[in-house]
Amino acid sequence: MPPIQNLAAWLPGVGKELQVAPASTPDPGENELLIETKAVAVQPAEYKIQEGILPFELTYPTIIGLSFAGIVVKVGAGVTRFKEKDRIVTNSAGTIRNDARFGAYQRYALTSQELTAKIGDVPFENASAISSFYAAVSALILHLHLDRPSSNPNPSNKAKKVLIWGASSSFGAFAVQLASNAGYAVVGVASAHNAQLVESLGAAHFIDRKSPSVVEDLTSLGPFEAVLAAADSASDQVTIGQVLAAHGGGSFLSTMGVRKGVQLPPGVTGHFVQYLDDYLKPENREFSRWVWWSLIEEGLIDGKIKLLPVDILGGLSTVQEAWNLEKNGQVSGRRLIIRPDID
Structure with a gap:
């Protein structure tokens, strides 16, 4: 040959x-x-x-x-x-x-x-x-400690809301499906023109990331069982921080960690995880x-x-x-x- x-x-x-x-x-x-x-x-x-x-x-x-x-x-x-x-x-x-x-x-x-x-x-x-599916599974299950997707999810998960910012990105789209299939009420945030896409993936609520009332809208839907920033700019992180602060604080997973220059409110933290590392660990x-x-x-x-x-x-x-x-x-x-x- x-x-x-x-x-x-x-x-x-x-x-x-x-x-x-x-x-x-x-x-x-x-x-x-x-x-x-x-x-x-x-x-x-x-x-x-x-x-x-x-x-x-x-x-x-x-x-x-x-x-x-x-x-x-x-x-x-x-x-x-x-x-x-x-x-x-x-x-x-x-x-x-x-x-x-x-x-x-x-x-x-x-x-x-x-x-x-x-x-x-x-x-x-x-x-x-x-391609981004592995990251969404790792983020939700290993790091945010949500249930695995199931044909018979825990009924109590219906009352728990999961916020996914950047829900129309590849990473976010898979996260919406996984959380929804685990029985959680997903709140998806993306640009308005992607609303139908995000809802078709299983999101229970859709919020336009550019809406002038985005902080108030998300605050009214919280508190959240978990927050994943699947596609987030510095200004997005400021908004997420305000929403979490309104509920007494909390943390979110981010694609790159807290951006340079972003000051999060007291009690609010952002984290970055290299999800591929999870798949290379023998355990x-x-x-x-x-x-x-x-x-x-x-x-x-x-x-x-x-x-x-x-x-x-x-x-x-x-x-x-x-x-x-x-x-x-x-x-x-x-x-x-x-x-x-x-x-």
């Missing part, structure tokens, strides 16, 4: 533009899979890595990108759940590993079987849009397998998980354009998808 030719979008360093160039094709090690990458879901965190906003300690040049769908080309020792030609979606945890071989923005990338799910006949582009192995091999896999194949609409932007040469769109706030209620195989 002739060697597989690989091509990647290389990040030369912090603050530098992406460069599309050849890459070596890796061999999978123990419990690893080599994937022919068919679709990569663009993540807002990626341009923040490029600009140094998120300070990952990476060895440059490197290939980043976490979430992708594709076809298993080769399996390593110890892999029992997947075989060649399986259609899958995965999160490679490449930035956490600091290993370019696991970066999603290349035609052939490595991943581990624990962070991989089969997708049946679901199109690759749609399956890759599941969470069964949790990880439940998320990927049961919750995600069954939810995708059975259609129980509602995915955001996707836009295919192009091949590896369009990754920088995708990051610029994310940076400029031009992506809302949809996921941008890169197809590495069309360059």
Whole structure:
């Protein structure tokens, strides 16, 4: 068999533009899979890595990108759940590993079987849009200590409200579904034009984030069992802080922690968690397998998980354009998808 030719979008360093160039094709090690990458879901965190906003300690040049769908080309020792030609979606945890071989923005990338799910006949582009699901599950269950989604949720959860700010983002959309399926009354906050989308995901209440009465509206709906800021600016955090303060204080999970210059009221705190770390801890192995091999896999194949609409932007040469769109706030209620195989 002739060697597989690989091509990647290389990040030369912090603050530098992406460069599309050849890459070596890796061999999978123990419990690893080599994937022919068919679709990569663009993540807002990626341009923040490029600009140094998120300070990952990476060895440059490197290939980043976490979430992708594709076809298993080769399996390593110890892999029992997947075989060649399986259609899958995965999160490679490449930035956490600091290993370019696991970066999603290349035609052939490595991943581990624990962070991989089969997708049946679901199109690759749609399956890759599941990318933020792992974070929503970790945030709600491991860190906010909410119940797992269930066909028979605890009836008492109906009286408990969960506030999800940024409910139309990918992260937020999955969080709305998870909390709703666990029986909680979800209060979703997003831009007005995404109201129908958020309500279709299971939110019991929708609040326009730009409404002049947003603080009063949210305060009247509280107090909240948990607060997740799935997409939050500095001004959003000020609003969340005011709402929590009106109920005597509290804390919220944020995508980046408390923004520079934001002063939260006394008794109110904001926190950042690196959710991928949860899936790499040995003590969470069964949790990880439940998320990927049961919750995600069954939810995708059975259609129980509602995915955001996707836009295919192009091949590896369009990754920088995708990051610029994310940076400029031009992506809302949809996921941008890169197809590495069309360059």
